[in-house]
Amino acid sequence: xxxxxxxxxxxxxxxxxxxxxxxxxxxxxxxxxxxxxxxxxxxxxxxxxxxxxxxxxxxxxxxxxxxxxxxxxxxxxxxxxxxxxxxxxxxxxxxxxxxxxxxxxxxxxxxxxxxxxxxxxxxxxxxxxxxxxxxxxxxxxxxxxxxxxxxxxxxxxxxxxxxxxxxxxxxxxxxxxxxxxxxxxxxxxxxxxxxxxxxxxxxxxxxxxxxxxxxxxxxxxxxxxxxxxxxxxxxxxxxxxxxxxxxxxxxxxxxxxxxxxxxxxxxxxxxxxxxxxxxxxxxxxxxxxxxxxxxxxxxxxxxxxxxxxxxxxxxxxxxxxxxxxxxxxxxxxxxxxxxxx
Amino acid sequence: xxxxxxxxxxxxxxxxxxxxxxxxxxxxxxxxxxxxxxxxxxxxxxxxxxxxxxxxxxxxxx
Ligand code: FES
Ligand SMILES: [Fe+2]
Ligand SMILES: [Zn+2]
Numbered sequence: 058x059x060x061x062x063x064x065x066x067x068x069x070x071x072x073x074x075x076x077x078x079x080x081x082x083x084x085x086x087x088x089x090x091x092x093x094x095x096x097x098x099x100x101x102x103x104x105x106x107x108x109x110x111x112x113x114x115x116x117x118x119x120x121x122x123x124x125x126x127x128x129x130x131x132x133x134x135x136x137x138x139x140x141x142x143x144x145x146x147x148x149x150x151x152x153x154x155x156x157x158x159x160x161x162x163x164x165x166x167x168x169x170x171x172x173x174x175x176x177x178x179x180x181x182x183x184x185x186x187x188x189x190x191x192x193x194x195x196x197x198x199x200x201x202x203x204x205x206x207x208x209x210x211x212x213x214x215x216x217x218x219x220x221x222x223x224x225x226x227x228x229x230x231x232x233x234x235x236x237x238x239x240x241x242x243x244x245x246x247x248x249x250x251x252x253x254x255x256x257x258x259x260x261x262x263x264x265x266x267x268x269x270x271x272x273x274x275x276x277x278x279x280x281x282x283x284x285x286x287x288x289x290x291x292x293x294x295x296x297x298x299x300x301x302x303x304x305x306x307x308x309x310x311x312x313x314x315x316x317x318x319x320x321x322x323x324x325x326x327x328x329x330x331x332x333x334x335x336x337x338x339x340x341x342x343x344x345x346x347x348x349x350x351x352x353x354x355x356x357x358x359x360x361x362x363x364x365x366x367x368x369x370x371x372x373x374x375x376x377x378x379x380x381x382x383x384x385x386x387x388x389x390x391x392x393x394x395x396x397x398x
Numbered sequence: 399x400x401x402x403x404x405x406x407x408x409x410x411x412x413x414x415x416x417x418x419x420x421x422x423x424x425x426x427x428x429x430x431x432x433x434x435x436x437x438x439x440x441x442x443x444x445x446x447x448x449x450x451x452x453x454x455x456x457x458x459x460x
Contacts, residue, residue: 236409243403243421382409382416385431389405392435 060205061085061320062284062397064172066182068317068329071197072162075099079125081114083321085171089158090114094123094136101158101169102138113155164188165197166317166329183286187313187333194338196348197315197331200355204366206284206320209328210394212358213287213316214250214387216277222361226354231257231275239385246393250279250386256296262350263293266343267310267336272296279386283394289314311335314351324366330355405438407431420444 067084070091074080080091081104090104090113102125104114111118111129118128124141125134132153133142140153159170159177165188170177187193202209212218219228231254240249254275263269276292294309317329332351337343369376380388403421410417410427416434419425424444428434437444 236411238409239407241405243405245402380430380432382414382431385407385409385416385434388431388435389407392439 059086060207060323061171062394064170064176064180065284065397066161066168066170066177066180067285067319068166068327069101069160069169069319070167071199071329072099072165072167075167077120079114079118079120081112082327084169084327085320086322087171088112089169090125090155091160091167092120092125098136099160099162099167100136101160101167102134102155103157105155106132107140107153107155108132108143165195165331181282183282185286185288185313185315185331188315188331190333192338193313193333193335194344195331195333196344196351197329198348198352198355199327199329200352200359201321202326202328202359202362203324204326204359204362205324205369206318206326207391207394208362208365208369209316209318209326209358210281210283210390211384211387212362213289213318214248214279214281214390215383216250216252216279216289217383222357223354225261226350226357227260227262229258229260232277233383237383237385239389241389241393246283246396248279248281248283248386248389248393250281250389252277259293262347262354263310263312265350266312266334266347267293269293269295269310274298281386281390283390283397285317285319287316287318289316324370328355328359407434407438 069082069084075091075093077093082089088104089101091099091101093099104112106113106127108130111127113125113127116128119126123136131144132140134155135141138155138157140149143149159174161168161182163182164185168182188195217233220230220233235252235254237250237252257273257275259269259273274294274296278290280288291312291314292309298308300306313333315331319327321327332347406419408417415427417427418434418438420438420441422441426437
């Protein structure tokens with residue numbers, strides 16, 4: 058049985074990736090063709106021609122106005138995936154239609170609905186507003202991960218690994234040492250994992266971006282909306298500086314770290330990442346630093362998970378694991394994902 | 399607390415223990431998260447008379 062959670066929205070791309078060039082990405086095992094109409098809307102349809110299955114993203118396939126022309130024998134499709142022309146004859150077979158996908162463009166992401174399209178309208182699209190919001194500056198990227206989706210869920214729900222895998226970047230001893238609080242909102246289907254460090258070393262990622270030189274109060278509040286969207290609400294302040302009673306928090310630095318976890322195949326994942334901040338908004342140096350540094354951190358995870366995937370794939374199903382306190386959130390996420398299946 | 403169905407697990411600071419609280423108000427402690435979630439998800443049968451269990455703490459209704 059497929060491991061994919063269907064009837065859900067997934068991030069397929071950044072809006073900036075989709076233009077007047079044919080673009081292909083596989084989501085939950087489905088090869089999807091994306092392009093932008095002349096009016097600017099994103100169209101999404103199967104990337105396999107109904108005639109002989111030539112990939113429509115493959116040259117010499119091309120866009121002609123708001124149609125796609127297959128590069129093999131010229132079947133032509135409109136933005137809804139309907140075939141509007143075939144070579145040499147006027148009759149178009151009734152079944153000549155590409156599967157099309159519901160698409161939503163939100164917060165800089167292109168979301169695609171995988172499953173029965175009748176369910177798309179009633180299924181929540183989770184938000185990451187900081188990626189495209191006044192008062193915030195964001196950097197972002199995507200790294201291909203040659204590991205199954207569930208390994209990335211485990212990785213992101215347990216940040217104690219920062220201490221070991223990302224030492225010298227975002228990890229300090231306090232991350233692994235600090236107890237977590239895990240909350241599951243059963244109705245919303247959201248896992249929260251919060252780790253609040255009252256007095257911690259400031260890792261280079263935050264020292265260089267904020268300019269704080271001493272120790273910090275560091276809050277990491279995870280909010281995971283399965284299957285796809287993971288938010289890390291990160292608050293950094295000089296040690297002892299807390300928000301006011303009214304919620305105002307002018308002396309802290311806020312960073313929203315966003316991940317979209319999109320299964321590509323059963324054994325590979327699109328690892329979308331973004332870092333939004335509410336300080337140094339116009340400072341290109343800070344943007345460049347955070348982009349480069351976060352990408353490095355993501356690639357450290359990618360390297361580790363790629364190795365782990367190879368090990369696990371070679372083992373029989375039902376391999377042994379041992380969970381300890383740090384895994385409380387990861388186990389909660391696994392259960393919510395299983396409920397969605 | 400809101401009236402939402404929220405399950406919470408606190409890693410008790412200074413200890414290795416986890417304390418779980420069901421949305422019904424029942425609480426229990428466990429030494430590892432697998433046992434903790436097993437207990438929480440057993441609602442409403444936390445155990446036959448969980449309200450008499452020594453670790454049960456009655457919460458005021460939200
Ligand atoms: S495969 Fe596309 S037209 Fe023949
Ligand atoms: Fe990591
Ligand atoms: Zn209960």
